[in-house]
Amino acid sequence: MSKKKRNGEQFNIRISKEAKDKIVANAKLLEISQAKYIEKLALEGCKVIEIRNDEFVSYMEQQEAVLNKIGINLNQIAAAINSGKANIIDSNMSIFQSAIKAFGIYYSKIEQNTQKIELTT
Known part of the structure; x- marks a missing residue:
């Protein structure tokens, strides 16, 4: 045995x-x-242990392409404005407003899907 x-x-x-x-x-x-x-x-x-939420992680991975496009658009607008080739006009401002709204949505999703276990001693 x-x-x-x-x-x-x-x-x-x-x-x-x-x-x-x-x-x-x-x-x-x-x-x-x-x-x-x-x-x-x-x-x-x-004191805090983060818990992975696989559904949320999958959602955020899907949104990565959207965030990259927003970042590219913002960089192109900033480069054009800095080089003097463009002014801050309404169409550019709407892109900025869309970016702000998108980031607000992502931030709220992050807050809603963050789970924590508080360990008190």
Whole structure:
């Protein structure tokens, strides 16, 4: 009969049911074992753990092309204005307004899709 060799040390403690439930839930959200979760807290002393939202990441990756086009347009307008070939006219201002609106939408999406677990000590 072969015994499986385990890595690491065993550490037994008693905690409240609420604390255990929180550890179980947080480890599940992070998709790591409870032991890894507790070890990470002990070694790194982190207060906030970011949780990856794959649906949001996919959405933002799709929007990257849109953001690149906006950036190219803004750079072209700025270059033309700086070289004296163009003035700030209404059509240029509408592009700036569209960019501001787009960035506002992206910022609000980022805020809505950022999940955090606050760990208090």
